[in-house]
Amino acid sequence: xxxxxxxxxxxxxxxxGMVIPRMITRALKNEPIMVYGDGNQVRCxxxxxxxVDAIIKLCEHPKAVGQIFNVGNNNPITIKExxxxxxxxxxxxxxxxxxxxxxxxxxxxxxxKVRIPDISKxxxxxxxxxxxxxxxxxxxxxxxxxxxxxLD
Numbered sequence: 001x002x003x004x005x006x007x008x009x010x011x012x013x014x015x016x017g018m019v020i021p022r023m024i025t026r027a028l029k030n031e032p033i034m035v036y037g038d039g040n041q042v043r044c045x046x047x048x049x050x051x052v053d054a055i056i057k058l059c060e061h062p063k064a065v066g067q068i069f070n071v072g073n074n075n076p077i078t079i080k081e082x083x084x085x086x087x088x089x090x091x092x093x094x095x096x097x098x099x100x101x102x103x104x105x106x107x108x109x110x111x112x113k114v115r116i117p118d119i120s121k122x123x124x125x126x127x128x129x130x131x132x133x134x135x136x137x138x139x140x141x142x143x144x145x146x147x148x149x150x151l152d
Contacts, residue, residue: 002055005072005117008137009048010144020045023083024142027092028149035098036105039080042114046073047132047140057126064125072117073130089138 008020026033054071058064077085083096101109122128146152 001068002058002071003068003117004046004051005070005115006043006045007048007051007072008045008141010141012048012141019043019079019082020086020138020141021145023086024090024138024145025149027086027090027094028142028145028151030093032097033083033087033092033094035079035083035096037079037098037101037111039078039083039096039098040113041079041111042076042116043079043082044073044076044116045134045137046071046130047137050130050132053131054122054126054128057128058122061126067121067125069122069125070117070119071122072119073132073134074117074119075130075134076114076116077134085134086138086142089135090142 008018012018012021023033050073051071054069058069080096086092087094087096101111119128119130143152
C-alpha cells in the first residue's frame with residue numbers, strides 16, 4: 001500500500017484542488033493567483049514519473065508485500081512561496097490574492113499546516129529517491145499549459 005503526497009504532472013487539471021496546475025494556468029493568463037488561507041501551509045510536490053518509479057520498485061520488491069509506504073518528495077515549500085515562484089517562473093503580471101478559508105470552504109474546515117512525507121522506509125528498502133526537483137516540475141507543467149492555452 002502506498003500513501004501518495006501531491007503527485008504533479010502535465011495534463012493534471014485544477015478541478016479537484018490541484019494547486020500547481022490551477023496557479024500556473026492563472027499565472028499564464030495573468031489572472032489573480034489565489035492562495036487560500038495565509039499561504040503558510042507547507043507542502044511537498046512529487047513529479048509523476050518519480051511516483052511511478054516508486055510504485056514499480058515497490059511492486060518488484062518481495063519485502064514490500066503487506067507494508068505501507070509514503071511516496072513523495074520531501075522538499076517542503078509554503079503555498080505562498082509556491083505562488084511567488086510560479087509567478088516569477090512564468091513572467092506573470094498576476095497579483096497573488098489571499099482568500100480566507102471561510103470564503104471557499106464549509107464552516108469548520110481545518111487545513112493541515114504541514115504535510116511532509118517521511119520517505120525513509122521506501123528509501124531504505126528499495127533505494128528509491130525522488131529525482132525531479134520542483135523547478136523542473138513547474139517548468140514541465142507550465143510548458144504543457146502554454147501549449148494547451150495556445151501561448152506557445
